[in-house]
Amino acid sequence: MSRKALKMDAKEAMREALVSPYMVTIILGVITLVLSVVQGFLDIWQGMIENAGAYDLGQTGAFAASSIIFMIISFILSTIIQFGYQSYCLKVANRDQTMSYGDLFGSAKYLLKALGLTLMMGLFTVLWTLLFIIPGIIAAYSYSQAIFIMVENPDKGVMQCIRESKEMxxxxxxxxxxxxxxxxxxxxxxxxxxxxAFIYVHPYTNVTLANYYNAIKPKTVVYEEVSMFE
Incomplete structure (x- = not known):
């Protein structure tokens, strides 16, 4: 399928979507903005500690604990909405009538797998990047379909999704x-x-990429039962 066809179909699918891709993207943006604001406050807090001059064990300990807690919460929430948004965009591409705003948080049901996949993809990419930048980029593209594979088939394991993405x-x-x-x-x-403009651009891009995933994924062969007397 050509790039033009993928993009045209994405635009058509977005127009037909029962749940507005723009509203889902706005919700995604608001969550991301809130996380950024909290991180901004932590950065200001860190600056205040560094500029204070005198070492304050209580302040430093409170900042360290808050930073670690926020880092964990941010990683978990970012993973949930990333997988959820990919799931939603795949449903838009497939004209799936079951799409809902809840899809944005649907990956919470297989959170450990989603976290594991995110960590393993990041680890493998970093390890390849240590060899040289180009192998790292190639690795990132090899794993690019793994999230779509998992959101479409949550029963699959982390390494299975990575392996199938590499094959695809x-x-x-x-x-x-x-x-x-x-x-x-x-x-x-x-x-x-x-x-x-990202309110339009982000879903347009991701639904197009979902179309690409559909175009290259292995097709399931359906065998019809045929009577020996026919």
Missing amino acids: MVGHKWEYFVLELSFILWQLLGLVTCGL
Whole structure:
């Protein structure tokens, strides 16, 4: 399927979606903004401690504990909404009538797997990057379909999703890179509009990528039962 066809189908699917992709993206943005604001307060707190001069064990301990707690909460919540948003976009691409705002938090049901997949993808990418930047980039593209695989098949294990993603992306990495690159002007539009355009650009991009996942994933063969007397 051509890039043009993938994008046109994404636009059509967004128009037909029972649950507005723009509202789901706004909810995603609000959650991300809240996490950023909290992180900003922690940064200010850290600056105040550093500028105080005198070492305050109580202040430093409270800051360290708060930072660790927030880091854990942020990682968990970010993982939930990342997987949830991918699940929602895949449903939009598939014209799935079961889509809902709750999809954004649906990955909480398999949270440990989602966290494990996020950690393993990050670890493998970092390890390949230590060899050189290019192998790290190639690894990232190899694992690019793993989240879609898991949100579509939550019963699959972490390593199974990574392995299947690597198999799916054989011969498709450059094609996927070009597809992502084709959104560069849309991304720039999002930046120059102070993020407002991302309300359209983000779901458009992700539904297109969901279409690409559907285009390259192995097709299930359905065998019809045939009577020997026919």
